[in-house]
Amino acid sequence: MYTLYSIDGGVCAPEGFFADGIAAGLKPDNQKDLAFIRSDTLCDIRAIFTTNRFQAAPIEHFKKHGVETTDFVLINAKNANAMTGKRGVEDIETILGHAKATLKTIQNPVMSSTGVIGVPLPTEKILRGIETFDLQRRDPQSAAEAIMTTDSYDKQVAFEVRLDNGDRFRIGAMAKGAGMIDPAMATMLCFITTDAAVPPDEMKPLLSSCAETTFNAISVDGDTSTNDTVMLLSNGRSGIYHREAFAFALEKVMHELALKIVADGEGATKCVAFNVTGAANRREAAIVAKALADSLLVKTALYGEDPNWGRIASTIGASGVECDPESLSIAFGDVTVYQRGEILFDEEQEAKAARVMKKSSFPIHCDLGIADGSFTAYGCDLGHEYVKINADYRT
Amino acid sequence: MYTLYSIDGGVCAPEGFFADGIAAGLKPDNQKDLAFIRSDTLCDIRAIFTTNRFQAAPIEHFKKHGVETTDFVLINAKNANAMTGKRGVEDIETILGHAKATLKTIQNPVMSSTGVIGVPLPTEKILRGIETFDLQRRDPQSAAEAIMTTDSYDKQVAFEVRLDNGDRFRIGAMAKGAGMIDPAMATMLCFITTDAAVPPDEMKPLLSSCAETTFNAISVDGDTSTNDTVMLLSNGRSGIYHREAFAFALEKVMHELALKIVADGEGATKCVAFNVTGAANRREAAIVAKALADSLLVKTALYGEDPNWGRIASTIGASGVECDPESLSIAFGDVTVYQRGEILFDEEQEAKAARVMKKSSFPIHCDLGIADGSFTAYGCDLGHEYVKINADYRT
Numbered sequence: 001m002y003t004l005y006s007i008d009g010g011v012c013a014p015e016g017f018f019a020d021g022i023a024a025g026l027k028p029d030n031q032k033d034l035a036f037i038r039s040d041t042l043c044d045i046r047a048i049f050t051t052n053r054f055q056a057a058p059i060e061h062f063k064k065h066g067v068e069t070t071d072f073v074l075i076n077a078k079n080a081n082a083m084t085g086k087r088g089v090e091d092i093e094t095i096l097g098h099a100k101a102t103l104k105t106i107q108n109p110v111m112s113s114t115g116v117i118g119v120p121l122p123t124e125k126i127l128r129g130i131e132t133f134d135l136q137r138r139d140p141q142s143a144a145e146a147i148m149t150t151d152s153y154d155k156q157v158a159f160e161v162r163l164d165n166g167d168r169f170r171i172g173a174m175a176k177g178a179g180m181i182d183p184a185m186a187t188m189l190c191f192i193t194t195d196a197a198v199p200p201d202e203m204k205p206l207l208s209s210c211a212e213t214t215f216n217a218i219s220v221d222g223d224t225s226t227n228d229t230v231m232l233l234s235n236g237r238s239g240i241y242h243r244e245a246f247a248f249a250l251e252k253v254m255h256e257l258a259l260k261i262v263a264d265g266e267g268a269t270k271c272v273a274f275n276v277t278g279a280a281n282r283r284e285a286a287i288v289a290k291a292l293a294d295s296l297l298v299k300t301a302l303y304g305e306d307p308n309w310g311r312i313a314s315t316i317g318a319s320g321v322e323c324d325p326e327s328l329s330i331a332f333g334d335v336t337v338y339q340r341g342e343i344l345f346d347e348e349q350e351a352k353a354a355r356v357m358k359k360s361s362f363p364i365h366c367d368l369g370i371a372d373g374s375f376t377a378y379g380c381d382l383g384h385e386y387v388k389i390n391a392d393y394r395t
Numbered sequence: 396m397y398t399l400y401s402i403d404g405g406v407c408a409p410e411g412f413f414a415d416g417i418a419a420g421l422k423p424d425n426q427k428d429l430a431f432i433r434s435d436t437l438c439d440i441r442a443i444f445t446t447n448r449f450q451a452a453p454i455e456h457f458k459k460h461g462v463e464t465t466d467f468v469l470i471n472a473k474n475a476n477a478m479t480g481k482r483g484v485e486d487i488e489t490i491l492g493h494a495k496a497t498l499k500t501i502q503n504p505v506m507s508s509t510g511v512i513g514v515p516l517p518t519e520k521i522l523r524g525i526e527t528f529d530l531q532r533r534d535p536q537s538a539a540e541a542i543m544t545t546d547s548y549d550k551q552v553a554f555e556v557r558l559d560n561g562d563r564f565r566i567g568a569m570a571k572g573a574g575m576i577d578p579a580m581a582t583m584l585c586f587i588t589t590d591a592a593v594p595p596d597e598m599k600p601l602l603s604s605c606a607e608t609t610f611n612a613i614s615v616d617g618d619t620s621t622n623d624t625v626m627l628l629s630n631g632r633s634g635i636y637h638r639e640a641f642a643f644a645l646e647k648v649m650h651e652l653a654l655k656i657v658a659d660g661e662g663a664t665k666c667v668a669f670n671v672t673g674a675a676n677r678r679e680a681a682i683v684a685k686a687l688a689d690s691l692l693v694k695t696a697l698y699g700e701d702p703n704w705g706r707i708a709s710t711i712g713a714s715g716v717e718c719d720p721e722s723l724s725i726a727f728g729d730v731t732v733y734q735r736g737e738i739l740f741d742e743e744q745e746a747k748a749a750r751v752m753k754k755s756s757f758p759i760h761c762d763l764g765i766a767d768g769s770f771t772a773y774g775c776d777l778g779h780e781y782v783k784i785n786a787d788y789r790t
Contacts, residue, residue: 051713052712053711053712053713053718054708054720080705082708083705083720083738085738116703116705117708118705118708119738119740226712296691296777296781300782303782308511310511311512313512313513314477314512314621316448317621318446319448320446321448323448323449338513343478343479343480343515345513345514382691382782384782384783386782387781387782
């Protein structure tokens with residue numbers, strides 16, 4: 001039917017897309033902090049946003065204008081333009097007006113921001129930065145670096161999708177996010193480009209359904225930010241649309257980026273898949289999986305590489321779903337430590353489970369033994385680095 | 396009407412109560428780990444328990460026997476007797492049977508446990524420990540120490556309540572808890588004794604209503620344990636009952652212990668009152684106050700003494716309650732940093748707010764400006780010590 005090939009190029013991999021990142025002086029030490037993604041023809045754009053009631057100015061601006069097409073996305077890091085009131089939206093109007101006047105060829109620019117909440121945008125710096133943009137550049141790496149905040153590496157992915165009949169299309173993406181990551185919604189900034197000819201009315205439903213098992217299934221710290229955004233830009237340049245192949249590729253792109261974000265969780269040393277099965281239904285399985293990914297006691301036990309299955313059981317019990325100690329089973333990787341009421345945790349099993357936990361990535365299986373609801377959430381451990389990063393983020 | 400006088404004596408302050416704590420070998424280094432509270436006449440007893448679905452064996456045992464009177468409470472630390480199945484309850488039967496046979500004068504013993512989940516009780520050690528009990532001892536200090544786990548100090552309080560007509564009664568208590576503290580329910584072990592003649596059918600409603608503003612309003616790490624228990628023992632020895640005075644004293648006892656627990660939050664360096672006003676109703680105010688006390692990003696900012704009000708705003712927005720940036724105000728102590736849409740956060744205000752945060756205890760006021768719902772929750776910061784304590788708790 002179709003095959004995915006991993007390729008280079010990030011957001012510039014699909015035909016017709018350009019991107020770059022520059023240092024506009026928002027971050028210190030000449031670090032890149034201002035990026036653009038451009039398409040040489042108008043794209044359809046759809047986005048999903050944070051469920052936070054205090055949505056940042058860029059989200060308010062996007063919704064206010066009912067944006068449905070764009071050829072230019074401007075992204076800044078270091079300042080979230082959130083809790084900045086009317087001025088926040090006005091600053092965006094000023095900046096995008098200036099971008100259109102200066103860059104001339106762009107028609108319908110939009111903006112996205114990430115960083116500290118509650119500080120007005122340094123508009124002048126951004127205006128001067130825009131003036132230095134070279135719209136012909138294809139430097140997805142610089143763009144991906146410019147949108148980073150506490151990320152320790154850039155996050156990009158791209159695929160070429162080949163259909164059996166020889167048709168091809170591409171999809172590429174970049175994301176940022178390492179803290180303030182919660183399973184409640186979109187959870188970070190993510191920009192996805194494609195030259196597939198996606199029907200506009202299918203874009204948002206596809207984004208939402210893929211988010212459920214990807215960005216909404218990860219947790220670093222259980223906090224939902226004011227700015228979380230996932231944007232999908234489709235310029236249709238390939239002329240190809242195969243719904244099933246595109247949905248598969250989109251889910252794959254979002255899943256890979258979600259895992260990169262968890263693995264880069266602030267101070268994280270390991271990424272864990274909380275694989276919950278046997279719940280009363282899928283919703284309850286998701287509640288349990290996310291509760292485990294969020295639990296401070298579970299996260300610190302992961303950091304200590306301590307197979308403290310009692311904390312896992314306690315978190316399941318506290319999550320409020322239907323469960324019973326007599327039907328519950330818990331395993332670290334393939335090492336079962338508790339099975340339907342029976343504790344299988346002698347010294348040998350404990351040593352085996354501890355060995356599993358030394359890996360940088362492993363699954364924890366929790367079978368509730370009630371019915372067949374299942375869900376997998378992804379989380380990371382919480383160690384000293386998390387505290388260090390977040391105790392003095394602004395400084 | 397009535398006056399409260401703080402007195403010494405903890406759970407032994409009310410007439411007719413005895414208590415002691417000994418080292419039975421559950422903890423290393425000859426630390427105290429087994430305690431009793433005894434009344435020389437049968438008490439009425441009522442208790443409220445964790446909302447965790449996996450309630451520990453002592454809770455199951457208490458409920459199974461529909462305990463309503465007691466003269467002896469046995470408490471062990473280091474082992475929670477949770478997730479231990481049928482054997483967990485059988486172990487309690489064995490232990491309490493042995494206690495009755497050995498100690499002779501006791502009629503209706505109950506048991507409570509705290510510590511690691513998922514390990515069968517070291518029954519033999521506890522049986523041998525019971526044999527060394529001296530039932531005539533009044534050593535509330537030793538009892539309070541014996542029930543500690545990660546607590547860094549014992550937690551006791553006692554009051555004598557004097558009515559205007561000369562009548563007097565006493566109430567005393569001890570508690571343990573420093574982690575796994577969540578606002579969802581009872582949140583730790585707490586044993587309250589009184590010689591007031593409380594009508595049995597008023598005991599549980601009083602406990603529940605006082606818990607709402609005390610133990611259910613505190614958070615260290617948002618985890619709800621399998622063992623959380625608050626027990627109230629009333630032997631009626633004073634012959635006095637004044638409902639209003641007793642309710643006031645009970646709330647005061649539980650409030651003082653709740654604050655002691657937050658202040659002793661694992662690794663905590665400061666205790667913060669999240670004072671939410673102006674919410675649509677009391678329920679929504681409580682949701683916001685508890686979300687703030689639970690937020691990792693808020694807790695690490697407290698640890699860093701960083702007046703990062705943006706994280707407070709973001710947490711309010713993410714809590715799902717009715718709110719509006721244009722009506723919200725935020726203050727650290729008496730330093731307002733955000734007022735109804737206006738950012739009041741110049742260098743001078745920031746320096747003032749940072750000074751407030753250097754205190755070991757201070758309030759953060761959040762007025763939602765919607766209606767008149769209010770609630771205060773108590774939380775602490777999260778620093779390196781929390782990670783250290785919880786990464787290797789079992790070892």
